[in-house]
Amino acid sequence: MSNNLTAIGFVGEWKDLNGTLITVVPTSFKGNEGYYEVKYSNGRGPFIGSSFTQIYPPVLDVDFTDDGGDKSGQLSENGELIKWNNGTEWRKL
Numbered sequence: 001m002s003n004n005l006t007a008i009g010f011v012g013e014w015k016d017l018n019g020t021l022i023t024v025v026p027t028s029f030k031g032n033e034g035y036y037e038v039k040y041s042n043g044r045g046p047f048i049g050s051s052f053t054q055i056y057p058p059v060l061d062v063d064f065t066d067d068g069g070d071k072s073g074q075l076s077e078n079g080e081l082i083k084w085n086n087g088t089e090w091r092k093l
Contacts, residue, residue, distance in 0.1 A: 009079040010036060010051060010060050014090035022090060024049075024060075038062050 049062035
């Protein structure tokens with residue numbers, strides 16, 4: 001994809017390196033738009049995240065409250081992969 005890759009590319013179903021299903025949906029947090037809810041099929045979450053749309057490719061910051069707090073994931077140019085700053089990767093389903 002080109003420069004029309006946006007933060008909405010984070011929305012959908014993903015699988016992590018362990019094969020766990022993760023769902024990312026838009027939500028409002030404290031009455032504000034531009035936030036995402038991240039839920040794992042194994043019961044983790046939901047976690048709240050927000051995206052930086054001013055940079056390309058977009059970055060999603062999520063507060064993983066059960067795993068040390070904030071992590072940042074960068075969406076690949078083709079929108080099929082999120083690479084996290086802790087070495088984890090999620091693939092789009």
